[in-house]
Amino acid sequence: MASTGVVKAGYWHCHSAFPVSDIKSSLYTHLFAAFADVDPTYQVTFPTLYKHQFETFTRTVQIENPDVKTLLSIGGGAPGVSSTLASMASMQENRKIFIGSSITLARANNFHGLCLSWQYPSTAVEMTNLESLLKEWRAAVEIEALKTTKARLLLTAEVFHSPDICSARYPCRAISNNLDWIHVLAYNFYTPASSPNETAPPAPLKNKRNVSLCVEASIDTWITVGVHAKKLVVGLPFFGWAWILNNPSQHGLFAPAHGLAVVLGKSVDGSVPFVAVKKFIGYQNATTVFDETYLTNYCYAGTTWLGYDDLESIISKVTYSRKEKGLLGYTAWHVGADDNWSLSQTG
Template structure:
């Protein structure tokens, strides 16, 4: 069952070039270092070579400003080939043991308080069954390790899709195992719309509500997980500190679901896939005097536009509505931000932190 305690979490992404020492750790109860690698041949968990020192000193560094913050090592991520490596690892007991043992050793040796599985995403029923075995064996292993070392048990968490069903319900997460073996899960309740999935019209990437399609929003996401049997206190709501950029077909039509021509290459913010960090969105708004910002109360989402560029994102208003919803309406375990390096002078992190305490 889930352990007690509120989660106000943030992820640090090693490839973001954001120094660990810059993290304002006083705004978080838990910080995640992302991502540790999994060797595709041996299934050993290791630190990325280029960022090895940052991972090794992560806990020590963030605890300078907040001695009470808990750190977790996130393993996997969305890079090419990672999902297939994790699927292969989970398919055999001997592979799972190598993965589990090496993850525990790496976390213990580098003073992490827990581990997070970032398998994006198991896509078949067989992979979900293997995930269940992995979670059961991982939980047993961290409990044995705790008894042997007389140290606190490592926390176990995972990042999950916004719905317990993936690929049109062909694959459902093992919800009973999640409830039994994990302390909590991070529900990635965003990317409901992107320029790739909705190329012909703008759309809210992570709306709290959605009157056009009630299944594609935060409310539906959380409800489906609870209906599937995962307790609210095992759910942590993912907050996206980034937006998605579309090219408007006509600058005069610039609302939600306006005609568009796919993703906008926001070159000035070094975007590759059309996503833009929140700090980049704010820079666009400030630098381009023609930029207009809108908060849509119906969808509880922000967007801005300038000439033919249209960006849907979360700003202070969206963060307030989502954190209030998570804390007051659904009584979730907490929230987690992806990722701290994308924030703009800690404005979203501060607002989420304050809103949780006030709601």
């Protein structure tokens, strides 16, 4: 388990079909249950199909690790979620409903905190509304803690790899003042959708071709705009992306390709859980490479090429985040995608 004061977090994704009872919680300091819904009246609710798993999440993961803290992550990247959150944040009365119901739901089910997964606010107006939401949410959890004499609920949020999106900037001062930390989703810099004509490293620590598209630049930019390193938790992807090579003999980074490949039937968008990457390597006797310039892993077999994070790249990021930058920690998306907990045990 990570040392005191370091966040080593992991997400459980309700759609992953991974049992909560199988989570090796001793490897984590914080576990996030993803994702709670926001209904048309802006009440935070559990997904109907997974209601029991959310209700028993904290109790279940604390069987193995009584000290692990749990947080309820709200929102996510499903279609329509961002517009619902934008509508909620746009009016004070809507924010009040959202905030009150989130606190009530968290307390009723023994969560230690809340996480906003708004992917992503992208206009100046939405960023201003996000600022109001964060201020009001923090005030509400402070008041609730005083009234109940319970420890204040933690408040966190997932954010884009850059503080700037579509010419809008996150409310960095409000983030620093009101959140305990943010999860910087420093991955998906390249995917088969964004780079259909050539392979590319999905989440490199460094990038000599485009210095702005890498973990290092992402973290440096967030610090530059005023968010302290101890408020930053870097996202670690327990998944990769698959491309179709034009020519099997050209198989390095930025090799000619033509879109996504589906590996072992695991994905329709080209993303591949780490456990499936390892199966692909074994089944296809794929060649594996750790590129020491970009600090990223990839493998290939025939015309299939995968970019992903394996032990070498995860260790590089953990070392970078903790020893070089002094970040608060790191978080994995998602624990059910790991291969026999090999990535979770790093750091």
